[in-house]
Amino acid sequence: MTLSVLFNTYVLAWLIYLGCACGLQWVFARLSGRLVKHYGFRQLLRAIVAVILFTPVYSRLADNWLVPAWLYGGYETILGQGLDSARAFTGMAFAGCLMLIMWGLDLLRVRRFGGEGS
Numbered sequence: 001m002t003l004s005v006l007f008n009t010y011v012l013a014w015l016i017y018l019g020c021a022c023g024l025q026w027v028f029a030r031l032s033g034r035l036v037k038h039y040g041f042r043q044l045l046r047a048i049v050a051v052i053l054f055t056p057v058y059s060r061l062a063d064n065w066l067v068p069a070w071l072y073g074g075y076e077t078i079l080g081q082g083l084d085s086a087r088a089f090t091g092m093a094f095a096g097c098l099m100l101i102m103w104g105l106d107l108l109r110v111r112r113f114g115g116e117g118s
Contacts, residue, residue, distance in 0.1 A: 010065060017068065021053040039116045040107050047099045055095040057088045069095075 028049050036042040056066035057073070073088030110116060 014066075018054075025049060025053060039110060040103075043106060044103055047103050048096070051092060051096045051099050055092045057091045060084055 025046075029046055032042050032045050036045060052070050053068070055069040057069040059065050059067045059072060069088045069092045073085045073092065076082075076085035076088065
């Protein structure tokens with residue numbers, strides 16, 4: 001296979017994954033909106049799902065190719081590659097910390113200005 005065919009396949013795979021992840025995030029947002037009444041907890045659950053679905057990490061096997069961190073970390077954990085799985089889960093932890101800051105700012109916004117937004 002030529003490099004352009006591999007790159008096109010890579011881009012197509014990411015487009016399919018991101019489309020499915022956006023759909024899953026949308027469905028989860030609708031379900032959590034109906035099932036979880038507390039605004040702060042609902043937004044926290046939505047943030048956790050977003051971090052899990054949308055955090056990428058560079059693959060060691062394919063140079064400069066990103067893969068979903070949950071998939072890469074889980075796969076490398078099963079294979080016993082502790083360093084690679086730790087790298088993937090560290091990336092997810094970093095993204096989670098950034099999302100926690102955003103969640104806290106959102107709660108501050110709601111408390112300060114009132115209203116829950118969406």
